[in-house]
Amino acid sequence: LSYEKYETDVLVIGSGGAGLRAAAAAAEKDVDVTLATKGKIGSTGSTIMAGEDFCADVEVDGKSVCDLGLAGDPDDSKERWFHEIVAQGFYLNEQNLVWAYVQNAPRIGKELVDSGVVEGMEPGSTRALRTTGRGIIKSLRGAMHDVKLVEDTMIVDLLLSNSRIVGAVGFNVNDGTLDLFKAKTVIVATGGFHYIYTVFCGSRACSGDGQSMAYRVGAKLIDMEMITTPPVIVYPLKYRGNAFPIIINAIVGGKGQLLDKDGTNILERYDPKVLKVVASTEWDKLFLSKTIQNVVEQGLGGPHGGVFFTMKDVPSTLLEKAEAEFPGLRGKADLKEMVSMLKKGDSFEVAPCVEYCEGGIKINEKCETNVPGLFAAGECTGGLWGSNRVSAATTEMLIEGLIAGESAVEYCKGIADLFVPEVGQVDRVRKKVFRALERTNGVSPLHFRKRLQKIADECLSPTRKGPQMEEAIRTLERMEKEEMPALCVSSTKSRSYNNEWIEAIQAENLLCVIKASLKSAFERRESRGVHYRSDCPRTDNAGWLKHVVIAKESDQMKVTSDPVTITKIRPPGGTEDYEKVIMDTIKTMENYEKFW
Amino acid sequence: MRRIKVKCFRFDPSHEKQGKYKVYEVPVEPQMSVLDVLDYIYENVDASLAYPRCNACNRGLCGDCNLKIDGKAQLACQCSIESDIEIGPVSMRNLVRDLVVRR
Numbered sequence: 039l040s041y042e043k044y045e046t047d048v049l050v051i052g053s054g055g056a057g058l059r060a061a062a063a064a065a066e067k068d069v070d071v072t073l074a075t076k077g078k079i080g081s082t083g084s085t086i087m088a089g090e091d092f093c094a095d096v097e098v099d100g101k102s103v104c105d106l107g108l109a110g111d112p113d114d115s116k117e118r119w120f121h122e123i124v125a126q127g128f129y130l131n132e133q134n135l136v137w138a139y140v141q142n143a144p145r146i147g148k149e150l151v152d153s154g155v156v157e158g159m160e161p162g163s164t165r166a167l168r169t170t171g172r173g174i175i176k177s178l179r180g181a182m183h184d185v186k187l188v189e190d191t192m193i194v195d196l197l198l199s200n201s202r203i204v205g206a207v208g209f210n211v212n213d214g215t216l217d218l219f220k221a222k223t224v225i226v227a228t229g230g231f232h233y234i235y236t237v238f239c240g241s242r243a244c245s246g247d248g249q250s251m252a253y254r255v256g257a258k259l260i261d262m263e264m265i266t267t268p269p270v271i272v273y274p275l276k277y278r279g280n281a282f283p284i285i286i287n288a289i290v291g292g293k294g295q296l297l298d299k300d301g302t303n304i305l306e307r308y309d310p311k312v313l314k315v316v317a318s319t320e321w322d323k324l325f326l327s328k329t330i331q332n333v334v335e336q337g338l339g340g341p342h343g344g345v346f347f348t349m350k351d352v353p354s355t356l357l358e359k360a361e362a363e364f365p366g367l368r369g370k371a372d373l374k375e376m377v378s379m380l381k382k383g384d385s386f387e388v389a390p391c392v393e394y395c396e397g398g399i400k401i402n403e404k405c406e407t408n409v410p411g412l413f414a415a416g417e418c419t420g421g422l423w424g425s426n427r428v429s430a431a432t433t434e435m436l437i438e439g440l441i442a443g444e445s446a447v448e449y450c451k452g453i454a455d456l457f458v459p460e461v462g463q464v465d466r467v468r469k470k471v472f473r474a475l476e477r478t479n480g481v482s483p484l485h486f487r488k489r490l491q492k493i494a495d496e497c498l499s500p501t502r503k504g505p506q507m508e509e510a511i512r513t514l515e516r517m518e519k520e521e522m523p524a525l526c527v528s529s530t531k532s533r534s535y536n537n538e539w540i541e542a543i544q545a546e547n548l549l550c551v552i553k554a555s556l557k558s559a560f561e562r563r564e565s566r567g568v569h570y571r572s573d574c575p576r577t578d579n580a581g582w583l584k585h586v587v588i589a590k591e592s593d594q595m596k597v598t599s600d601p602v603t604i605t606k607i608r609p610p611g612g613t614e615d616y617e618k619v620i621m622d623t624i625k626t627m628e629n630y631e632k633f634w
Numbered sequence: 635m636r637r638i639k640v641k642c643f644r645f646d647p648s649h650e651k652q653g654k655y656k657v658y659e660v661p662v663e664p665q666m667s668v669l670d671v672l673d674y675i676y677e678n679v680d681a682s683l684a685y686p687r688c689n690a691c692n693r694g695l696c697g698d699c700n701l702k703i704d705g706k707a708q709l710a711c712q713c714s715i716e717s718d719i720e721i722g723p724v725s726m727r728n729l730v731r732d733l734v735v736r737r
Contacts, residue, residue: 077689078737081696091695172695190736211688212730241696243689274665276714279692371712372694484681530682532646534731538681540688 041218041464042210046072046186047450048443049206049221051193051248054083055174056416056435056442057227062181063443064225069450071185072219074208076192077243079182080175083229084240084417088171088432090282092366092373093289095166096156096174097430102144103164106151111164116140119165119429121607126321126623127424128567129583129609130261130602134403135422137605139429142437149436153177161289161363162318166430170366174432191217193247194543195467196224196255196412197459203255203411204457207467211540214475214533216468222453223411223446226252227439230395230417231551233544234494239270239281239393245544246551248418252399253550253590257407260420260585260600261397262551263559263569266427267500268323269296269330270391273342282376283347283388284322289360290352292317296330297346297385298338304329304345315627320428324568325620327390327500334389344389349380357381390500394431396423396568397558400587400600405442411449415442421585421603425567473523474542475533480526483542486517490548498555504573507560514553522546553595558586561597565616578613635661638715640671642683643722646731655720656680667692668710668721669699672733684732685710700724701733 048064050057053075065071075082088094099119103110120140124131147167150156155173160166191208194216198204203224208217228248232240253259268284271277287294292314296304305313305326316325330345339345349357357380361367367377379386398420405413415438422434474483497503497510525545527538564578565571584599602609640660645653658675669692672685686698692711699710702722710721723729728736 077698078696081691081698082689086695087691087693091693212734212736241689241691242687275663275670276665276667276711278670370694482681484677488677529680530646532648532682532684532731534646534648535684535734536682536731537676537684537687544688 041216044072044186044188044217044219045456046070046219047222048072048225048446049074049219049223050225050227051206052083052227052229053079054085054227054229054416054435055171055178055432056439058175058178058182059436059439060225060227060415060443060446061185062178063440064447065181065184067444067447069447072188072221073185074188074191074193074219076190076211078189079187080179082241082243084232084244085175085435086171087241090280090285090373091170091172091370092364093160093285094169094171094174094432095160095163095430096147096150096169096432096436097165098143098147098167098433099140100164102147103159103167105144106147108167109159109164114164123429124424124607125626126428127426128577128619129579129607130424130566130585132421132603133605133607134603135401138403138441139422139434139437142440143433146433146436146440150174150177171432174436188217192540192543193251194471196251197463198255199457199460201256201410203409204459207464209471209543212535214536214539216471218464220456222450222456223413225442225446226399226412226414226418227416227442228418230392232392232395234491234498234548234552235392236491236495237270237272237279237389237391239268239279239391245547247544247547248414249398249554250547250550252407252409252412252414253554253588255409255412256590257409257412258400259398259554259588260400261425261558262420262555262588263562263586264396264425264567265392265498265555266323266394266396266568267327267390268393269326269344269347269388270393271386272344272389272391273340273387277372277376277386279391280376281393282373283386286360286380288318288322289364290349290356293352293356294347294349295351296326296388297348298333299340300338304333312621312624315624319627321624323393324426328570330388330390331500340387342387342389344387346385347388348383348385350383354381394427396420396425396427397555404445405438406445413442413446415439425569471543474525475527475531475539477524477526479528480524481521483525483527483538483545486521486525486545487541487548489517490552494552498552498559500568500570502559502569502571504560504571507556511553511556511560514549514556518549518553522549554588557595557597558588561586570616575616576613577616577619579609579611580613583609635663637661639718640675641718641720642675642733644732645729647729662715666715668701668703668713668715668719671715672710684730684734686734
């Protein structure tokens with residue numbers, strides 16, 4: 039069997055904002071850069087969906103916003119922003135990464151302003167520059183002329199020689215052929231793992247490929263239990279996965295309502311001031327999900343497992359004002375439809391669905407992983423946000439992309455030649471790819487995936503339960519041992535865009551990230567940030583201010599821990615009731631009200 | 635639940651001389667998109683159907699699901715389905731298989 043062969047200095051995997059920024063940074067330094075993406079450049083992954091295409095923002099501290107000539111806040115500072123991110127990430131953040139984030143944000147902001155894709159500030163914010171995911175992609179497209187682009191190619195595995203990265207094997211989804219990439223260094227920028235759930239706010243493309251392939255070559259995964267799940271539309275089907283309700287609710291100052299099946303407002307018991315702060319920050323994501331799950335588990339949810347978001351009691355002038363302030367709402371058909379549904383007093387059924395994965399591949403401030411030659415950037419990494427992301431992930435992907443690109447170039451300088459992968463590696467990947475296609479009977483990859491998703495839906499929900507997770511881990515281990523090797527593509531043996539075959543290849547990635555996430559969530563016997571366990575309902579700073587680490591050891595998934603990198607802020611000690619920690623933290627935010 | 639007929643273009647250029655339409659019966663509910671219908675067919679009726687599935691954003695943003703629906707090129711995820719429809723690839727040039735086109 040022959041392979042299409044590529045030789046390059048830097049191989050970037052993924053074509054969202056992180057991948058493109060990494061490729062641009064490396065290409066600027068006159069090295070050979072190749073970028074592989076499983077879909078189309080710029081349109082694959084979750085970047086284009088940021089802010090549902092009408093209010094993606096890139097954040098920069100308010101003082102630096104002033105320096106950009108925009109309406110910022112001269113009294114804001116990088117230190118203050120840093121403090122907020124760490125305190126609201128409940129001190130699990132890698133502080134060196136947070137510092138790199140706030141320090142580099144102005145540079146990223148300036149690039150976007152200079153490329154003309156920033157349309158001023160988001161109303162009411164002194165940190166958020168208004169742009170769109172597509173705008174960000176557009177600003178980076180120009181830098182791609184020096185980059186070799188390989189589209190429709192899903193990287194299946196990374197290749198090693200003497201324990202360092204020397205390339206990767208890709209699978210062309212259009213014709214089922216394999217590509218062999220020889221590279222001095224690889225940057226993984228493949229996004230989150232939204233696709234482990236049935237409904238998700240993100241792209242189907244985000245199936246944890248990068249985290250999983252990095253894990254297989256020995257990279258550490260950290261904080262995999264931390265998954266942000268805001269209320270997202272589950273019905274009507276056409277808008278499934280859309281985060282529009284929480285965004286529009288933020289714009290109208292939290293005046294929308296969440297109703298149970300009997301029409302009772304499920305947020306009635308909360309202080310309206312708290313609700314207002316929550317609605318206008320990233321906090322709604324953490325705060326609302328647990329309440330919704332509770333209502334649904336009491337049997338008070340709707341037919342699709344959610345509650346009902348409505349604005350029937352909100353004066354329509356507020357929605358008209360929103361349309362005036364966010365012209366994007368009038369630009370796109372589905373947004374227009376959803377606004378008009380709300381104006382008519384209709385509701386959307388919403389339920390907690392994944393929007394962002396805080397955990398991922400462990401990196402240092404140079405975006406290096408623990409595997410020599412392997413770098414990572416964007417949502418596929420872990421550590422920056424600790425246990426709760428409260429600032430822009432768009433800023434993150436661009437900063438980490440930039441740093442990873444520059445670090446990879448530095449690394450390349452020390453590598454004289456392309457190495458040859460260890461004997462047998464490429465052949466093993468080929469066998470793995472073709473196994474499910476060549477089998478004559480076995481387990482359906484599609485049903486296998488749906489069962490994995492059901493496990494994630496049930497056990498990696500906002501409220502986790504120890505015994506349930508323990509049982510799910512056993513189920514996963516059995517599926518991995520008995521069913522995964524028996525996956526069989528049976529509907530057609532065609533090698534051209536065979537969805538079942540693609541699913542069979544992705545299956546091990548999905549299983550890997552679900553298992554890593556569940557094992558981490560089970561290991562963390564406390565509640566912190568987006569990770570809440572009904573059987574361990576306290577935030578335990580004495581015992582759990584550490585990362586849960588997942589790594590491969592003699593072919594087993596091992597769970598260990600790493601200390602948190604602390605550079606500036608000393609975390610508090612002691613243990614405290616989770617709800618109290620959350621409410622106390624929100625109350626400190628009210629002091630910052632002028633920002634919102 | 636209402637059922638509709640979905641006429642879907644099928645063609646594997648690697649070993650067939652020409653394509654044909656295959657008809658699927660699908661239950662539909664209000665506010666369902668053409669992409670939802672294709673997902674339904676793939677998951678419940680015929681997994682051999684090649685349609686732009688694995689990277690689709692479902693927001694009308696990525697452009698992957700651009701198909702010829704009742705003779706008109708449009709994004710499957712943004713197109714509501716109400717009655718019987720015919721779905722084909724957006725172009726016969728660069729056809730990979732069934733509804734998937736190399737673009």
